[in-house]
């Protein structure tokens with residue numbers, strides 16, 4: 001399928017690895033030029049060079065913390081005209097409900113709610129003026145069904161979801177869509193980190209932790225960054241202009257819901 005977005009320009013945040021990288025690769029496959037971001041310059045430049053070589057698109061890299069004001073300023077200064085925004089950042093640490101103080105909540109809100117909102121506020125007005133734009137926020141399955149040990153994620157991402165629900169309906173008349181992609185468990189460094197935590201807590205190997213977790217997913221496996229990226233690219237395509245304010249679960253059936 002031709003996604004109809006060749007020559008567009010996308011900012012993909014937190015994209016040197018994992019799901020952000022999957023989105024960047026899929027957009028590049030569709031002929032989209034990229035501004036890519038991560039904190040670590042080395043992995044970011046390696047990924048960018050792989051994408052340039054494989055897909056021949058223009059890739060600008062900005063090593064910066066997207067959750068900080070300074071970092072976003074640096075990224076926005078390098079952006080130029082942006083048609084597609086993919087919001088992403090690292091997830092908050094796990095813990096139990098009594099563990100977190102005000103500062104922990106503020107950090108989670110900054111990373112997983114206020115940073116994407118700041119970028120939407122910075123880039124969407126220009127998309128609206130030009131009559132076309134796409135925003136995809138990488139959130140989590142924890143928005144549909146809470147994950148006990150990820151209380152910071154449950155809280156901050158639900159805040160973003162509420163903002164998107166209202167805002168997406170206000171910008172849609174100008175040809176801009178905003179939607180959320182909700183990953184379940186995907187085979188990235190984040191999943192390895194979480195499996196490592198379970199293994200340590202339960203005295204088992206990380207492989208055993210993964211096998212146990214896979215058994216809880218109807219698809220009996222972890223998702224891949226490639227299939228996640230392909231869904232993101234479709235949401236950014238010309239074909240997805242009627243999809244507005246949706247929360248799309250990519251979780252192999254793990255969240256037991258009728259709708």
Ligand code: NAP
Nearest residue numbers: 014016017018019038039040066090091185186188189190
């Ligand atoms: P990952 O494999 O750990 O990759 C994270 C990427 O984001 C890296 O490129 C990292 O590079 C970059 N990054 C992290 N913090 C950043 C920051 N403050 N500023 C700029 N770049 C940053 O993680 P992932 O699995 O792709 O997860 C992506 C998001 O989806 C996270 O919010 C995660 O919580 C959420 N999620 C993931 C899963 C899953 O199973 N994988 C499930 C549900 C939700 P640097 O470290 O160099 O900055």
